[in-house]
Amino acid sequence: MSVIKPALQRPELISYFSGANNYCWLYFRNGEKKLLAKPISYLESQLPDFIRVHKTVLINPDYIKSLDQPPHKKMAGKVHLESGEVFPVSRRRWLQVVESLHNHSSGSRQGEDLNSFPEKANASLADLEHYSPExxxxxxxxxxxxxxxxxxxxxxxxxxxxxxxxxxxxxxxxxxxxxxxxxxxxxxxxxxxxxxxxxxxxxxxxxxxxxxxxxxxxxxxxxxxxxxxxxxxxxxxxxxxxxxxxxxxxxxxxxxxxxxxxxxxxxxxxxxxx
The missing domain is CATH 3.40.50.2300 (Response regulator)
Known part of the structure; x- marks a missing residue:
């Protein structure tokens, strides 16, 4: 059975996707990962609340810890995840990422500082119902x-x-x-x-x-x-x-x-x- 459908039904278990040609790596919050035979554009269309920070990276906003502004207008910004991973935010996506994250923060964390997100409990891949290696x-x-x-x-x-x-x-x-x-x-x-x-x-x-x-x-x-x-x-x-x-x-x-x-x-x- 494909992991795609149950994963999309439980987006809170996902930290981010990393695209590779017409494939995509799915990274779970507990550190596990799975290779999907889908392009990152498909996952973006299925998970509209996730934020595309780069052409190859789609992130669960609940997993973002902080943003670093571009040091220069011609340079990329950075997004920090709770796991310590850091990804570039492309220049052309910067304003869109900031706005999307601000809207998400306002809707789900009233009064919280954008740069200080609470810790999340590690979710397990076993929580995906009907999942089995294919x-x-x-x-x-x-x-x-x-x-x-x-x-x-x-x-x-x-x-x-x-x-x-x-x-x-x-x-x-x-x-x-x-x-x-x-x-x-x-x-x-x-x-x-x-x-x-x-x-x-x-x-x-x-x-x-x-x-x-x-x-x-x-x-x-x-x-x-x-x-x-x-x-x-x-x-x-x-x-x-x-x-x-x-x-x-x-x-x-x-x-x-x-x-x-x-x-x-x-x-x-x-x-x-x-």
Whole structure:
């Protein structure tokens, strides 16, 4: 089950979000963090009371301890969190941040000094009802139609798996290394039919990383001998050749998932009886 929905229902447990391309790190008040397959702009739209202090940071105003004015009109200000973390406040957002925080302070803390917020009790991630670590499949593709087909397929055939779909795979190795090992994806699908160089580079980096090399990576390529050879040279677990617009794409993905999610035994994976 995705953590996004229960987290949005309990915003008081969240301290801030930090964006990374089309992903976003969610930082809880108790120090735990989770990687979400959502851009920070999506979280901002879902949590209108949170304050966007920078293009990559969205903060729970209840967690802000103080603000530092920009030392010069061409410099950024700073926001201090109760945890001691400090983030820059971009110049163009400064007045908006001050106004938003003042309005929030006036509405929820009548008569309190903006620079002196009371301590909050540490909230626990366990307080999120229905939360459980999710098994996942990552698909990197620029083909929106095939992405939609894959998402429907996974939801229908393997509902216990959450699928993360992104166009850009460059940041994937760095993002995965920040996850606990038990939250690594069960399968990564790299669609290299239109972004060959990027996907091959990502594949190589994944397989050269001792932490990530055991994650199964399936490379989808155009039907040429050179691309197939390149995929195996960079240690893809399987290389699947298919042209753009391949009519049996969904059927092929289903067979891949059936093999890697049900038949193959991987260290630490759940054992299925069916």
């Amino acid at each position: 098994a996942s499949v990552f698909l990197m593709t620029s083909d929106a139609e095939k992405a939609a087909q894959t998402e429907r397929l996974i939801s229908d055939k393997w509902p216990t798996y959450h699928i993360h779909i992104e166009q850009d795979s460059m940041a994937l190795p760095e993002l995965l290394t920040q996850l606990p090992e038990q939250e690594y994806p069960s399968l990564i699908l790299l669609d290299a039919r239109t972004q060959t160089t990027e996907r091959l580079n990502t594949l190589q980096r994944l397989k050269e990383d001792s932490q990530l090399s055991h994650i199964p990576v399936i490379l989808l390529v155009l039907p040429t001998e050179q691309l197939i050879s390149n995929g195996y040279q960079k240690q893809a677990n399987s290389v699947i050749s298919m042209p753009i617009g391949y009519s049996l794409f969904e059927h092929t993905i289903e067979r891949i998932c059936q093999f890697w999610l049900r038949i193959v035994r991987l260290p630490g994976a759940t054992i299925y009886s069916n």
